[in-house]
Amino acid sequence: MNAVSTLRTITNTEAKMKYRELCRKEPGLPLFDQDWWLDVTCGGADHWDAVLVEQDGCIVASMPYRVTKKSMFEIVSMPQLTLTMGVWIRYPEGMGAGAKLAYEREIYSALIDGLPQVDYFSQQLHWDNTNWSIFYWRGFRQTTRFTYVLEDLSDLERVYAGFTDSVRDEIRRAEQQVKIAWSDDLARFQEMNSRLFDPPRFPMPYSFEVLKALDERCKRRNRRKILFAEDADGEAHCAMYLVWDDRYAYYLLGGETPRAKESGAHSLLVWHAIREMAKFGKRFDFHGGMHEPHEIMYRSFGATQKPYFQISKINGKLFKFAYYLKQAIR
């Protein structure tokens, strides 16, 4: 195939510069792949990089990644508050199944060529990536994780009909007791959210500083809403931190008090967020669901299970030895 021979892998400074440009121009890039999102979640602009594939001067694929040091090892791993990271691919129009697989083979090969040889690599790919064969041939491993999404919010009656009876009961009950309020009060949200965790047994999976910095950037770009379900006394029963890109809205973080159980406020809050996002033609991603209680909840909203891939590879000999020895004697 002629087209394939012109693929070029770009790394380092050139790649990052071009990637920032791509983020500004390409509406298809998910929120979590945006350079400004990575600048914050990775802990600074120097803590991530990108590998690009170019064809005839046009970027056809991108994969950002975050490199860190853990004790003596170099590691690529996921930043906080980020479910998936890459790979974005620009497909030529009207591609058949066979041609698509052949194209993916070239694209992924070119990307893998540009990835750094770290001791341990582990990244979660966006669900648009359904073909990991090429990674397999290059020695990677894979496992499937799930997020839960409502793909079509165009008919809200149908979305509502997809909820379980208990969710609908809760919504009706909550409507008598709470109202949904939008707010910019991050500190108040953070206070509610932190109740979900119980360090050191269940440590916070992100830092408040990062959320604060992220909040500023999201707010500036009009990419977030903070929602509270409040009763007549102004007491919040639960809260939601919602972010979005051009295609999807993401239920990034939540929080609740014991009162939410009685009032059913959480179901109302989700229903409110869905209706709000439907106005802007978004789809709704619950952003996770590998945790059993979360799955039960997301499922009750009729959300579809959406598989995405975690890809990993051990390169370092010493890392490999230490990693498996730990598993062996654990």
Place this chain on the structure above:
Amino acid sequence: MTDAKSKYRELCLSNPEIPLINRDWWLDATVGEDGWDVLLVERGGEIIASLPYHRTKKMLFDVIDMPYLTLTMGIWIRYPPGQKYATRLSYEKEIYLELIEKLPKVDYYYQHFHWSITNWSTFYWRGFRQTTRYTYLLENLKDLDRLYANMKEKTRNEIRKAEKQLEVVESDDIETFHRINEMTFKRQGEKMPHSLDFIRRVDLACRERGCRKIWFAKDREGRIHGAVYLAWDEKCAYYLLGGGDPELRKSGASSLLLWEAVKRLSSVTENLDLYGGMHEPVETFFRSFGATQKPYFQISKINGKLFKFAYYLKQAIGQLAAVVATMVLCSNFAQGMMV
């Protein structure tokens, strides 16, 4: 015979949804009558789910793994009609939990699930692991024009060229098939993974049920260029085995044979499962036929402490060192017991 097993034998007779490669007689032929068992989930006297499994011993370990020549195994589920999506997920969870509960606690468990199983969360919560593998599928065999159009130009040319010099003939000669099959492994410098006795047993079972074909591609001198072995059920045909004479590889026999198989099976079943494709050259061949990539799950779990130790130690320091270390550990442990 266990109660579940005889119920499963009945289910296989009456239920065309159970894939051929999971039916009782297939398992009898591939692993022997005592080499497999089955878990059933019943509601109101009716079977709503089944999971056959192959149990075996590996060294000192008790293992559930895949029977040879069987790409996927279980789980079959009967869904109530008109089920809501949210209800479907909780229905699956209930069934999976019951199956996991009933699974024998072996040292190492690993199975490939049929690609209709797309939800493994319940297994995750119970400590299993998963990875995705692919098989390649030619869908809707009735639509031959579309299938032909989906092929790569190069493949179509190969078929046209092969048609001029080769003839595809049906045969019952399993010995000859085995010989051709063996050539392919020899050429790649690999050991033939099964014996003639094994394939004779499988062939006899399939032949009795009239659900298999052996095809040879022969030239005018009667030389066999390539051979394929396919079996099918009501829903799907399976490209079980194939091979070719390395001396005569250029003639396009494998493409011709596969295309002839598609044509001749289009009236008896719906799809053709190319039965694998994780191996890079095989994927290239299947892709050239325009086959659809179909993901299926490998699910595994390590229960035994000693198995776990040996398994990961092997990854850390290599097989030989791991075996020695495990044996030293065992003997120290045994001595400790005696003292």
